Amino acid sequence: MSAHVVPKKTYITVWGILMILTVVTALVSRIDLGHLSAIVALAIATGKALLVVLFFMGVKYINQKMTIVVIVAGIFWLAILMVLSMADYGTRLWS
Amino acid sequence: MSDSATVADHNPALQHHFADMEQQQQAATMGMWVFLITEIMFFGGMFLAYMVYRYMYYAAFVAGSQAMDFWYGTINTIVLICSSLTMALAVRASQVGQRKALVALLIVTMLFGCAFMGIKAIEYTGHWRDHQFPGANFHFAGPDPQHIEIFFSLYWAMTGFHALHMLIGIVVVGFITFYAWRGRYGPDYHNPVENVGLYWHFVDIVWIYLYPLLYLISHKHTG
Numbered sequence: 025m026s027a028h029v030v031p032k033k034t035y036i037t038v039w040g041i042l043m044i045l046t047v048v049t050a051l052v053s054r055i056d057l058g059h060l061s062a063i064v065a066l067a068i069a070t071g072k073a074l075l076v077v078l079f080f081m082g083v084k085y086i087n088q089k090m091t092i093v094v095i096v097a098g099i100f101w102l103a104i105l106m107v108l109s110m111a112d113y114g115t116r117l118w119s
Numbered sequence: 120m121s122d123s124a125t126v127a128d129h130n131p132a133l134q135h136h137f138a139d140m141e142q143q144q145q146a147a148t149m150g151m152w153v154f155l156i157t158e159i160m161f162f163g164g165m166f167l168a169y170m171v172y173r174y175m176y177y178a179a180f181v182a183g184s185q186a187m188d189f190w191y192g193t194i195n196t197i198v199l200i201c202s203s204l205t206m207a208l209a210v211r212a213s214q215v216g217q218r219k220a221l222v223a224l225l226i227v228t229m230l231f232g233c234a235f236m237g238i239k240a241i242e243y244t245g246h247w248r249d250h251q252f253p254g255a256n257f258h259f260a261g262p263d264p265q266h267i268e269i270f271f272s273l274y275w276a277m278t279g280f281h282a283l284h285m286l287i288g289i290v291v292v293g294f295i296t297f298y299a300w301r302g303r304y305g306p307d308y309h310n311p312v313e314n315v316g317l318y319w320h321f322v323d324i325v326w327i328y329l330y331p332l333l334y335l336i337s338h339k340h341t342g
Contacts, residue, residue: 029214030207039204046200050193053335061338065331073324080207080320082313091149098156102163106170113171 028085038079045072132308140307147310151317162280162325169273169332176266182259183270184337186251191242192334195235196326202231203323210316213309218302221312225296228319232289239282246271277329284322291315 049068057064077095078084086092130140137143173180209224250258253272258264295315298304304312 029211032208032211035204035207035211039200042200042203043197046193046196049331049335050189053189053331053338062331062336065336066328069328069331072327076203076320076324076327080203080323081317086148088145088149091145091152094149094152094156098152098159101156102159105163105167109167110170110174113174 028082028087030079030082030085034079038075042072042075130307132303144310147314148317151314155317155321158284158321162277165273165277165280166328166332169277172266172269172273176263176269179263179266180270181337182261182263183267183274184333186246186249186259187274187334188242188245189334189338191238192330195238196330198231198235198238199323199326202228202235203320205231206316206319210309210312213299213304213312214306216305218299218305221299221304222296225292225299229289229292229296232285232292236282236285236289239278246275274333278333281322281325281329284325288315288319288322292319 045068049065052064052068053061055061083092083095133140133143137146205224205228209221209228212218212221212224246252250256251271252275253268257268257271259267259271261267292315295311299312
């Protein structure tokens with residue numbers, strides 16, 4: 025048995041992209057985008073989180089399907105929590 | 120079937136209820152992810168509360184966010200991303216059996232973690248001094264202080280639980296470093312290093328979302 029060993033270069037490249045995205049989101053926050061600023065900032069954060077999950081946490085290299093099912097189910101649950109709750113609270117003031 | 124032969128052949132780290140090291144490794148990884156899903160549920164509830172209250176009391180949340188220090192948040196984000204790199208490289212070092220590199224990288228990861236906690240402590244001290252802790256002594260100049268207090272309640276709860284996770288992470292990495300120094304981990308057995316790595320990256324991801332929500336998205340609003 026041997027784990028999939030990822031080249032150091034891959035980790036350092038991912039780290040570089042994460043640093044660039046951090047600087048980008050910090051700079052964008054200095055511009056007044058109104059309500060769009062939350063969407064832009066969360067989109068960049070999701071991009072960073074995906075990089076961490078796929079490369080640093082090695083999900084890209086997992087070869088056991090059951091583990092992938094667990095991860096996807098967890099993220100799907102989080103989506104239900106967020107989307108359905110906001111569909112409720114977000115529309116209560118509509119009349 | 121001879122029991123003595125089986126005992127002699129298998130890796131000493133193999134638990135008796137697993138067929139082989141690969142199965143043990145896969146079970147450990149999946150078990151860790153199940154735990155991380157419960158952590159997503161735990162933090163998810165607080166993130167949802169933040170979204171709902173921000174939607175309901177938008178102006179108060181903008182005012183509260185503007186009391187956050189942009190630089191503390193940004194520097195801590197950079198510190199955590201660097202710690203995730205050293206943790207990823209540490210896991211790699213354990214996979215290829217580089218004991219000294221593994222120990223060194225785990226120590227650097229802990230130092231980054233301590234740097235994060237130090238900066239957070241300075242930041243907390245400022246908020247405490249400025250009466251920005253919810254409760255009897257809470258004070259915020261300007262309109263709608265009771266809803267700004269909700270912002271600060273969520274701020275302390277979310278960053279507080281994140282900091283608690285960091286603290287636990289640093290302690291666990293400390294134990295792993297000790298065992299790594301003793302030479303317990305190598306190409307055949309490194310589940311504990313991989314799992315503490317998964318935990319560390321998860322805590323990093325929580326901060327990746329806390330940073331824009333608390334420090335960035337209301338920075339330039341006029342309320």
